[in-house]
Amino acid sequence: MSRAVTLALVDAAGTPLGALPPFDLPSPWWQEVAPIVAEARRRYGVEVTVLRLLTGDAPQPMGGAVTYLGQVDEPPSTPLLPARVDLSADPLRAPYAEPGGPARSLTWATGELRRLDRPARTVTQQRTWNLSAIWRLDGPGGTAWLKQVPAFFRHEAAVLRWLGRAAPEGTPTLLAEDGDGRMLIDHVPGEDRYGAPVEERLAMAADYHPVQVRSVADVAELVAAGVPDLRADALPGWMRARLAGYDTAPVEPLLAGLAARLDEVRGCGLPDTIVHGDLHPGNVRADAGRHVVIDWGDAFVGHPAFDVLRLVEGLPDAAVAPVLAEWGARWRAEAPGCDPERAVALLRPVASLRLAAVYAMILDGIEASERVYHATDVDTYLERALAQAATVSGIPAR
Structure with a gap:
């Protein structure tokens, strides 16, 4: 194509x-x-x-x-x-999509690299769309990446700052940020692992688990820093607000019962953590057996099962089972008496409903010509949530 x-x-x-x-x-x-x-x-x-x-x-x-x-x-x-x-003009146009916008961002980024004694010799535009603008900056001090994001992803810098303190070995290094959506991020060697086989996803899940465990003690700090709070008390209202104006009639029973479902999830005994929010293998870079999770713009504070459900998305059932089994065993070791399997089953349709709400948020926050990128996404995930909610036999009894 x-x-x-x-x-x-x-x-x-x-x-x-x-x-x-x-x-x-x-x-x-x-x-x-x-x-x-x-x-x-x-x-x-x-x-x-x-x-x-x-x-x-x-x-x-x-x-x-x-x-x-x-x-x-x-x-x-x-x-x-x-x-x-x-x-x-469009009031929702990103600053980097206007004439002169990229030049202003590159002036900031090259200035920060000079301050860090890593002057850029070449700059290469890589990507631009409604979710980010990305430039590669190369110089004698190595490669850095300028990433600029819209308002609804600006908490990514706060997440990267926290990760730099809490889990520096398995996450990108934030070199600088301007508080207005621009970030300068150190290069992460390797390749994005789109389509990774189940064996590699098992390794990704194992490598990522300590990050979520480490975050348990810091969820209040993360929320105070601007990371969205999508814990059980906040999630239903957040979804309702984002999906207002969309045809949610088919999933109304799921929305109406969401608070009760999340109470059951809370009873499964797993703690709230940092959640990447889009943990598919393409957002994991691998190099010499090391896995680094990138692209934290979708991050929030909430239930850790959201990430493992995204990680196994698209795998056949036989391949999903071992990933969920190992994930559950790790959480039972951290929180004795918890019921990870039931939490996953209860949250499966909620995860799809959340993604529908995320795409609704994006569509409502970007200019008209760029909405074509996500035109079908809300309906796709609402339909998936409906199908998953109907499969009640997948929820183990307590």
Whole structure:
């Protein structure tokens, strides 16, 4: 699957210039813009910064015909095509999606690296979309990453600060942050483990467990630092608020019984912890047997079972069982008398309902043209929650 890319250009003041002739890219993922920058340079000799998605015609955010807005400091020598694009303001537009926004962020990041005696020699734009803008900065002192996130993910910096004190060996190092969504993060070697086999997920779960155990004593500190509080008392109201305006009629019985269900979960005896919130293998980097959990923007304080349920998502039942069994054994050792298996069974539909609420929050917090990235996600997870809630036989009796 490939992308057919149209790149509409503006100058630093946001004045429309026209569009480069379209070109195809083998890389299908819309948010990955490094290939766009490289191909525009190769084909047309132009240095472009991609600001944001304008349109995409595929049912999922990959492949098809895609139009982006890019900024250039100087008009290219290649004749530009006429381009009719909507450049009207949007109150939810990310700062890094505006002309001049990336330059301001890079000025901050390169300044911080100079302060740390790690000057950057090259900068490479990697990704930009409604959840983050990411740049790679390389220099003689190594590689660092500039990550800028929207308001609903700004607690990631607080989580990384805590992790740097509590679990520095298995988490990214925060080098600097500006309190306004910009973070400078040290490079983590290895590769993202999308599609990792069950044997590796067992190792990921084992490596991650001490982080959650360590966080038990610090949940109040984390909440005070701005990490969302989605413990049992807060979660039902948070879900209701995020899903207001969406068609939740099919899952209304689940929502109505959520407080009672969470009381049962509380009775299973596991403590509240830090929760990564999106612990699929693609958010784990592996290098020489070491696993580092990255991308903490979805983190919250709540029940630890949410993370193991995300980690086993997509595995066949036979592969899920050993991951949950080992996870349960570790928690029984930490909290004698607890019932991890029942907690997992009770929370399975709640985990899907929470993800529906997360995507609703994202959709309500991003500009209109970028909502295509998540257009089907709320309904997908509401349907999954409904199906899981109907499988009551999966909940062991107490």
